[in-house]
Amino acid sequence: MNLVWFRNDLRLDDHPALYHACQHGGAVTAVYCVTPEQWQAHDESPAKLGFRQAALNDLARRLAEKGIALELLKAGSYQQLPEQLGAFCQQRNITNLWFNRDIPWDEQQRDNAVVAYLQSCQIVCHEQAADLIYPSPLNNKQGLPFKVFTPWYRAWLQCVQQLHRFTVPEPTAAAAPRPEPDALQLPGSSDYRADLWPAHEAEALARLHHFLVNGRRAYNSQRDIPSMPGTSTLSPYLASGLLSPRRCLQMIQQSAAAEGWEWQEDAWLRELGWREFYRYLMAAFPRLSRNQPFKAQTRHLQWEVNPHHLQAWQQGHTGFPLVDAGMRQLARTGWMHNRLRMLTASFLCKLLLIDWREGEAFFMQHLLDGDFPSNNGGWQWSASTGCDASPWFRIFNPTRQSERFDPEGHFIRKLVPELASLDSRQIHNPPQKVREALGYPAPVIDYRGARERVLQRFRELNETESNVS
Ligand SMILES: Cc1cc2nc3c(=O)[nH]c(=O)nc-3n(C[C@H](O)[C@H](O)[C@H](O)COP(=O)(O)OP(=O)(O)OC[C@H]3O[C@@H](n4cnc5c(N)ncnc54)[C@H](O)[C@@H]3O)c2cc1C
Structure with a gap:
């Protein structure tokens, strides 16, 4: 009996583990492991779990048409998985486990532990590459x-x-179709914008x-x-x-x-x-999976701790219209345009000088497409702590970015409705009196002063570094 372990690969098309399990001969069944403690530790967003739940239900229906049952295995965290998956396999007489490899550190450790345990139970494990x-x-x-x-x-x-x-193509049916499966539920999931991203x-x-x-x-x-x-x-x-x-x-x-x-x-x-x-x-570089910057010297960068600024950024109330529009797009849809991810990230870790890890976690907690390597890479790029990152002296001017990438203010008007009545000249940086009249906040920082502050911090860091080396 073959078991296909689905993870970040909720599809039938080009799924080598599923394809080869079906080619291998013998019956095929499938499992998805529910690890809410791990999801919480990894900041998986409720919306992404909602998307995933819908995707799993679609997958379960389509697998059933091919004669394959998809079961949920509730495990808690990765540490408990080897024994629980082992028991699951033994109850179902599984002889072969098939899965597609994951890259991040915790997932590699999980897979190594599962393979070692299952092999000790005489189960053959087949790892495939698909991501x-x-x-x-x-x-x-x-x-x-x-x-x-x-x-x-x-x-x-x-x-x-x-x-x-x-x-590899979608596999052909492994057995006669199974009855329509019951609805699967993932703990911690919420509604998500299924109108924008049907799963x-x-x-x-x-x-x-x-x-x-x-x-x-x-x-x-x-x-x-x-x-x-x-x-x-x-x-x-x-x-x-x-x-x-x-x-x-x-x-x-x-x-x-x-x-x-x-x-x-x-x-x-x-x-x-x-x-x-x-x-x-x-x-x-496994350190990237352990909350560490790629550039070791940036560990000594002195970040600001300012809950008021952090909250203004999270809620889209910084007083910089395009930054706020980006953060509100994230809150409303679970997705943010790449240009705005770069702008809002640069704003947080350069102009507010708040540790990029705060932003990385907040994005994961809200994104529908939260993806650890891309998110970590994007944040470290923005903070100039990463590999081939944006140079430390590159600091986006939020007003210039707004004039350049939303010249008519169309995007701002949609996401920041308080400013909808402003013309394309005023909308990028409304005068103080206009802000007060419209109930839109004053800028949380003075751009020029904030720019000077971050440049000075990086200069100090570079000097300390050259004194040490
Ligand atoms: C601070 C920050 C955080 C980010 N967090 C994530 C994240 O959690 N998940 C995520 O998928 N992307 C992330 N990105 C990358 C990028 O913003 C999104 O992939 C892109 O906006 C998704 O929209 P799209 O599918 O229309 O992209 P398209 O422009 O159509 O690109 C196609 C695909 O290529 C990949 N891609 C595109 N740009 C990048 C990039 N810069 N880095 C890595 N992959 C890329 C994505 O898989 C994307 O779906 C982040 C970028 C930054 C600056």
Whole structure:
């Protein structure tokens, strides 16, 4: 009897563990482990759990059509999993366990412990790779991990070029269809914006197809404008694995061949490359999974502790309209446009000088697409503590960003309705009297002073560093 262990890969398409279990011979059953203590420790958001619950129910229905039952195993934390999964397997006479590998540290430890325990129970464990387009480690000419994105990306593209038949199809039925399964429930889940992100694998594939046909060409010119639907909005599907990144690559290559362009030059593939680069870094540098900065010297950066500023940022009441619009988009939808993730993150850890880990946790607690490697990478990039991060002296001016990326104020008007009556000149930085009349807060900081403060902190850090070395 084969058991497929579903995790961040809630799909039938390009699911090597499921595919090979079905090919292996013998009956197939499936499990999803419910670990609420772990989810809490990892700041998984209630909305993301809601999305996941809906995705699991869709998956359970589709697996049942293929004669495969999907059961929930309630385990608490990862520590309890080996024994509980062992007991689960023994009760069902499981001889083979199949799963797709995860990258972050806790998940690697979990998998190592489960494999060691199950092997001691004579169960054969089969690990597959599915979350990365190119799963093998990649080193530079010195045999060391890359630390800069562009040379890594060049090397990665060359490896990717060699890949042939790298996806697997949805498996055929393993047995006669099973009855419609009962609804599965995940503890800690809440409602989420199912109107914006229906949690079905078919939706993910349709969105991918739609983006490649209709959105790809304008991606470069529109991807930075939050008021436009310029990006794919596929991140919730990729984060919970309703969509395979390898399927994305395969469909990019297919479009390129049909339309006569070079898939290697695709700007959208480069963004999938960032997703992959942050996973690569996490595998190569385990400290990234342990709440530590990539650049060791930035551990000594002196952060401000200011609950009033932190709360203003979290609630979208900083008095900087585009920053507030971004934070309110997150609260309303569970998603935030990439340009605004960069702006709000830079605002928190540069201008408010609040530790990036506060922002990292808050994003995870609210994002529908919360993805540990990408979120950690994005925060460390913004705080200049990360690998190939934004330089320490790069500080976004929130008013300039607003004038540049929301020139007419369309996005601000939608998300910050107090300012909806203002014209495109005033909306980026309303005069004090206008703010008072509209009930919109004064800026929580003076931009110039805050900029000087953070530059000074980084200069001091660099001086201490050069004195030490
Ligand atoms: C501070 C900060 C936090 C972030 N947190 C997350 C997170 O928790 N989860 C998440 O998926 N992305 C995160 N990102 C990256 C990026 O903002 C989102 O992936 C993107 O906005 C999702 O929208 P989309 O699917 O329309 O992207 P598209 O532009 O259509 O890109 C396609 C896919 O490529 C990947 N991608 C795009 N940009 C990046 C990037 N900079 N880094 C890593 N992967 C990328 C995503 O999987 C995305 O779905 C973060 C960025 C920053 C600056």
